[in-house]
Amino acid sequence: INHGKKITARAHTNIALVKYWGKENESLIIPKNSSLSLTLDEFYTDTSVVFNGDLHEDEFTINNHSVNDDRLVDFMNVVRKKANISEFAQVQSTNHVPTSAGLASSASAYAALAAAASKAAGLNLNDKELSKLARRGSGSATRSIFGGFAAWNKGNDDDSSYGYSIQDPVKMDIKMIAIILNGSPKKISSRKGMKISVETSPYYDSWIKQTNHDFSVVKQAIEDNDFTTLGKTAELNAMRMHSLTLSSNPSYLYLNEDSLRVIEMVKALRDNGIECYYTMDAGPNVKIICQNKNVKNIVNKLEQYFASDKIKVSGPGEKIKYL
Numbered sequence: 001i002n003h004g005k006k007i008t009a010r011a012h013t014n015i016a017l018v019k020y021w022g023k024e025n026e027s028l029i030i031p032k033n034s035s036l037s038l039t040l041d042e043f044y045t046d047t048s049v050v051f052n053g054d055l056h057e058d059e060f061t062i063n064n065h066s067v068n069d070d071r072l073v074d075f076m077n078v079v080r081k082k083a084n085i086s087e088f089a090q091v092q093s094t095n096h097v098p099t100s101a102g103l104a105s106s107a108s109a110y111a112a113l114a115a116a117a118s119k120a121a122g123l124n125l126n127d128k129e130l131s132k133l134a135r136r137g138s139g140s141a142t143r144s145i146f147g148g149f150a151a152w153n154k155g156n157d158d159d160s161s162y163g164y165s166i167q168d169p170v171k172m173d174i175k176m177i178a179i180i181l182n183g184s185p186k187k188i189s190s191r192k193g194m195k196i197s198v199e200t201s202p203y204y205d206s207w208i209k210q211t212n213h214d215f216s217v218v219k220q221a222i223e224d225n226d227f228t229t230l231g232k233t234a235e236l237n238a239m240r241m242h243s244l245t246l247s248s249n250p251s252y253l254y255l256n257e258d259s260l261r262v263i264e265m266v267k268a269l270r271d272n273g274i275e276c277y278y279t280m281d282a283g284p285n286v287k288i289i290c291q292n293k294n295v296k297n298i299v300n301k302l303e304q305y306f307a308s309d310k311i312k313v314s315g316p317g318e319k320i321k322y323l
């Protein structure tokens, strides 16, 4: 244990091009399918951890506000068990991501916490081990240990379910434009949404079959530097995931009217020869996948409807690092 030593880590968020939606094992967070993402440079979390023998419980602050969260305590218990220690910790986290609005703040949050907490606890984990630890906090965090294009191998137990790098640095000319539509927390967590989809959507098995195929198509497109195939497949995969929410019982929906407006705008841009694709996660925000040459045109179009401070252009981001 690094007694009294404060360790700070920075992790960037990632957006899945091939989505994770559904758990095989809920407590270990083993997914039903492998997923593939792009880590982004503009959205990240900085987290510091210091273990302190005088504390009677873990203390958490997020953006300088103190929080009580059982999920965070559970995660710290996983770290303590791994390191064979019993001390509590002070955890300070700063999110440079709108929290819980489909911009995967849990991905950067648990990746940064896994790195900072494990090191402060005296563990010296490599990236693969860090990704397995981050997975215990949030599935998408498994991929945020890595920069650029990264994947999460589904596996079937704690040891075989881990993240890995597909390509970093990224060779493809690729940007993501996030349109922040609603900064307020979502009503149905991804955890809850996945469970309803797995248990009730009659299309769930088709999703798994199709997504395994989408995974190999996107992976090949990265190797071939084929932006068009990557964009088309990512867009289809996102809509396939959202169709699981619609076909669940009870049915639910993460998109709102502004999300639909952005989707229509992307289609109109495409009709005018500006190549771009959309993707969405467990919230209303839309991310537009495009190339550098078209960023200006797309942003200009978006600014006709949305405030410019709600439009954020990101490139590929880097892997986990200690500050």
Ligand code: PMV
Pocket (backbone or CB within 6 Å): 015, 016, 018, 019, 020, 021, 035, 104, 106, 107, 138, 139, 140, 141, 190, 191, 280, 281, 282
């Ligand atoms: O790991 P969670 O609970 O943040 O779930 C992530 C789910 C999606 O963002 C919708 C898809 C993904 O693979 O990131």
